Amino acid sequence: MSTEPDAGSAGAVQPGFGEPLLEVSNLKKYFGNSEGFLGPITFDRDGAVPRPTVEREWVRAVDGVEFDIKRGETLGLVGESGCGKSTLARTLLKLVEPTDGEVQFKGVDLADAGGEQLRRMRKDMQIIFQDPQSSLDPRMKVGPIIEEPMKAHDLPESDPSVSARADVRNDTEYAVDVTVDDDVDVAVDATDGVAVADVEVVETEEGVTATAESDLLGATVEEAGDRVQVTVSMSASKGAVRRARVRELLGKVGLDPQHYNRYPHQFSGGQRQRINLARALSVNPDFIVCDEPTSALDASIQAQVLNTMNELQDEFGLTYLFISHDLSVIRYIADRVAVMYLGEIVELADKEELFENPKHPYTDALLSAIPAPDPRATEARAPLEGDVPSPIDPPSGCRFRTRCPELIAPPEYDFSEAEWDAVRAFTRAVDRRAPAIDAAEADEERGAGTLRRELRMTYFEDVDVGGEAGEVVDEAIAAVVDGDPETADALLQEAFAERSICAREDPNYVLEPELGGSVHKADCHLHRGDAD
Amino acid sequence: MSTHETILEVEDLKTQFFTEEGVVRAVDGIDFDVRRGEIVGLVGESGAGKSVAVQSILRLVEEPGAIVGGEIRYKDDLLFGLKASADDPQERTEREEMLSRTEMRTQIRGREIAIIFQDPMESLNPVYTVGSQIEEFIALNREVPGDQAREIAMDTLRDVGIPEVESRYDDYPHQFSGGMRQRVLIAMALACEPDLIVADEPTTALDVTVEAQILNLVDDLQARYDTSLVWVTHDMGVVAEICDRVNVMYLGEIVEQAPADDLFHDTKHPYTSKLLASLPRPDRTVGELDSIGGVMPEAINPPSGCRFHSRCPEAREVCAEVHPDERPSAEAGSHHTVACFRDDAFDVGYWDSPPIETEASGGFAASLTAEEGESG
Known part of the structure; x- marks a missing residue:
């Protein structure tokens, strides 16, 4: 079969191995959260007559992402659910229209490519989804399923350059x-x-x-x-050429070519994912987006599928974007890794560099959260507190700052480490209305003095925060006990959280990698001294 | 872990499903026990029978399934037990002292043994508020009046780390995040202060950071209430993290049983060691994963002899002929049992038996479900 690009992707140039195949800059995808004609209209009921206002809120699923993928490599994309991984994948392939930014595939901007050109470019970019069951038509036999993309692109076709x-x-x-x-x-x-x-x-x-x-x-x-x-x-x-190719592909992905005439339900989950692989490979793509392809599989089956994917990459010179929430899988399959949090890529580096020398506190937190399959790995874990903030109104500056264990102290106060730890923990507890805060607020039996003392014991047991900061803390504690945590929260946010550099400036640093790779992007202000 | 008294004892439990295609032997003669204050893991891949095993303990198995043999004891109660019938020695009937369905419902489930399922959304009713559900549960099981139930509910919700309990009490389940919903279920399980909690893959649907929060929470609560847990999971990482003792299941049977540390560092059964080797590691880079060939066969027609022999790299002829029962390992001692002829506790001539070709050793079986591993 021909492996070189066809005339259809006009202007496309096949990059060499190790050169960028896909370049993404400032990619954004926002979703309107109030769909429909009247959705964005709200009524302001404060005045005598309700005044309608038109206001749309945007869910910033992907918010200014920048990276490239080199031909022949596997870029791992890791993050928690809701961080925008899958939206990013779909936006890359223009399955959803990007809000802003540029995606260049082989030097062609996908935004400019329309209609027929885009359709032809899609031949080179395939996607594999998480659920192998729902991505296969239950009423079609496996052979025709794998054949279908070739039919859609009228393959096979002769390559004039060969x-x-x-x-x-x-x-x-x-x-x-x-x-x-x-x-x-x-x-x-x-x-x-x-x-x-x-x-x-x-x-x-x-x-x-x-x-x-x-x-x-x-x-x-x-x-x-x-x-x-x-x-x-x-x-x-x-047709005969296509059928021959399907049989060949079935063998390549580790299935029996005899299974051409079976239905998807006759296969196990791992085998179905192999069928999806064969279908993606049928049109000879250069680039495959794998969206959690092994998450639904058992450990032993996952190992088989991952190994097959590695072999196929070598054989066909494939480039993968491999999305997973599982850092162990990423460590196995990826060459470079991008870590995503709340719509942004917060760290990007070579695999070894990222795993052995993580520079972003979020990556650290993710790494320490995985339970290692070894009871003797007794590293004490400090799990992240709280939930991921809403992508409608993400925190200013560094988006991880509301949960970051290494939030930088505002320079106005001369905090010792212990003082800052206590102040930070208290600020967050009030913001989250943590159980202790909640209990103090709800308690109506005991006196305000007792409750205040108790809160102080909980959050400031061994430290005594004095000066201006101390006054703010006192005021906040009093507000909580008075049943007004909103005021306390506003006070603390204004006095501490929002004065940190993490809240005021967008971090954006490129560091010198220590363990290989050419760049190590780590968007954390802790590195404001070491960046180039 | 004060007394180490055994509170749950499962002996030779067999649960089968009677389907049109035949009898599915989902759980086929397993033995295990749980001591007070202990977390016991039940680990295996999908289809191993883990969930059916724990549902059997609570007698939640429904048509066309049924428990067909064995004995389940919880403290002084017999949750399940059979005896030979007086008229026909072949037929076996339930023993008199076995708890009735009503007794199971009113005395055991919720009060003595609570269960947490994998999908919190399916365990919570979407049309009732979170608070009202947990309140009803407490009012019913602890027989307390409404006000008091509400107070206990709020306290328990705070205990499991739910923020803003006052204002979120009247929220509906869909307004909670996945991690928070799982916390609600843990709160519900704890609310009646049971002695045993059965957790069926409770963290599988959660993100790692949330999973870490929940595992820490369980650790804390378990130490505080001295509750015992049966923790069902497919994740060896979670097992390593929280379990005291582990039972490894394969195709309806327990093939290895050991304290967590022994299981990982003195592995006796080839299935366990292959399963461990097939895991990608977060803490080091591995060249190629050592996968297990093939897929788990159907429980309708399990392989003869040792059920793992069709995928076992160490299989010999004797493995296909004789079925290994679970025995204390000769080398490791009585606390570590294994069902594999390679252990010296067995004397069936394994070492003189010729090796056989299996999917793991490169044989290409033509059956549909059997060649998964060829490329691996």
Whole structure:
């Protein structure tokens, strides 16, 4: 089969291995959360007459993402559910229209590509989804399922840039001249731009006959004196070529070619994911987005599928974007890793660098959260507190700052580490209305003094925050006990959280990697001193 | 972990499903016990029978399934037990002292043994508020009046780390995040102060950071209330993290039973060691994963002899002929049992038996469900 790009992706240039295949800059995808004609209208009931206002809120699913994927590599994309991984994948393939930003695939901007051009470019970009069951039509047999993308793109088609030649094994006394049709590269794989058809010429009782090794080719012979003229041409229909390719692919993904006529329900989950792989491979893509392809599989089956994906990558020179919430899987399959949080990529580095030398506190937190399959790994874990904030109104500056264990202290106060730890913990507890805060607020039996003392014991047991900061803390504690945590929250946010550099400036740092790779992007203000 | 008294004892439990295609032997003769204050893991891949095993303990197995044999004891109660019938020695009937369905409902479930399921959304009723559901549960099981039930409900919700309990009490389940919903279920399970909690894949649907929060919470609460847990999971990482003892299940049977540390560092059964080797590691980079060939066969027609022999790299002829029962390992001692002829506790001539070709060793079985591993 032809492996080089066809004329359809006009302007597209096949990059070399290690050069960027896909370049993404400032990609954004917002969803309106109040859909419909009247959805965005709200009524302001404060005045005498309700005044309608039109206001749309946007869910910022992907918010200014920038990275590239080099040909032949696997970029791992990891993050928790709701961080925008799958939206990013769909936006990359233009399955959903991006709000802003640019995606360049082989040097062509997908935003500019429309209609037929986009359809043809899609041939080179495939996607595999998490649930292998729901992405296969239960009423179609496996063979036609795998064949369908080839039909949609009218494959196989001959590549005009590939020339054709024949390798003749001549067992006769005649000299052999060969002409080969240009389109035999459909049936024979091309190497270095040349498709070579193997032909055998023998003499039988009926005269000289020629046979092509591939079932899909035919060879005819014309005798002329002491020479024979052999013509090699396609004898099989496009359908037959496609079916032959399906059988070949079934074998490649580790299934039995005999299973062509079975239905998806006759396969196990792991096998169904292999069918999805074969379907994605059928059109000879350069780039496959794998959206949690093994999350629904058992451990032993997952290992088989991951190994197969690795082998196929080597064989077909594939480029993967591998999305997963599972860092162990990412560590196994990826070359480089991007960590996503709340619509942004917060850290991007080579695999070893990222796992052994993580620079973003969120990556640290993710890594320490995975339970290692070893009871002797007794590393004490400090799980993140709270939930991921809403992507409608994400925190200013660094989006992780509301949960970050290493939030930087505002320079106004001269906090010791213990003081800042206590103040930070208290600020967050009030913001989240943590159980202790909640209980103090709800308690109506005990006196305000007792409750205040108790709160202080809970959050400021060994530290004594003095000065201006101390006054704010006192005021906040009093407000909580008075049953007004909103005021307390506003006070603390204003005095502490929002004065940190983490709240005021967008972090954006490129660091010198220590363990390989060319760049280490880590968007955390802790590195404001070490960045280039 | 004060007394170490055994509170749950499961002996030779067999649960089968009678389907049109035949009898599915989902759980086929398992033994295990749970001591006070202990977290016991039940680990295995999908289809191993883990969930059916715990549903059997609570007698929640429904048509066409039924418990067909064995004995389940919880403290002084017999949750399930059979005896030979007086008229026909072949037929077996339920023993008199076995708890009735009503007794199971009023005395055991919720009060003594609570269960937490994998999908919190399915365990909560979407049309009732979270508060009202937990309140009703407490009022019914602890027989307290409404006001008091509400107070206990709020306290328990705070205990499991739900923020803003006052204002969220009247929220509906869909207004909670996945992690918060799972906390609600844990709160519900704890609300009646049961002695045993059965947790069926409770963290599988959660993100790692949320899972870490829940595991920490369970650790804390377990230490505080001295509750015992049966923790069902497919995740060896979770097992390593919280379990004291582990039972490894394969195709309806327990193939290895050991304290957590022994299971990971002195692994005796080939299935356990292959399962461990097939895991991608978060803490180190591995070249190629060592996958198990093939898929787990159907429980309708399990392989002869050792059920794992069709996928076992160590299989020999004797493994296909004789069925290994679970025995204390000769080397590791009585607390570590294993069902594999390679252990010296067995004397069936394994080492003289010729090796057989299995999917793991490269044989290509033509059956549909059997060649998954060929490429692996």
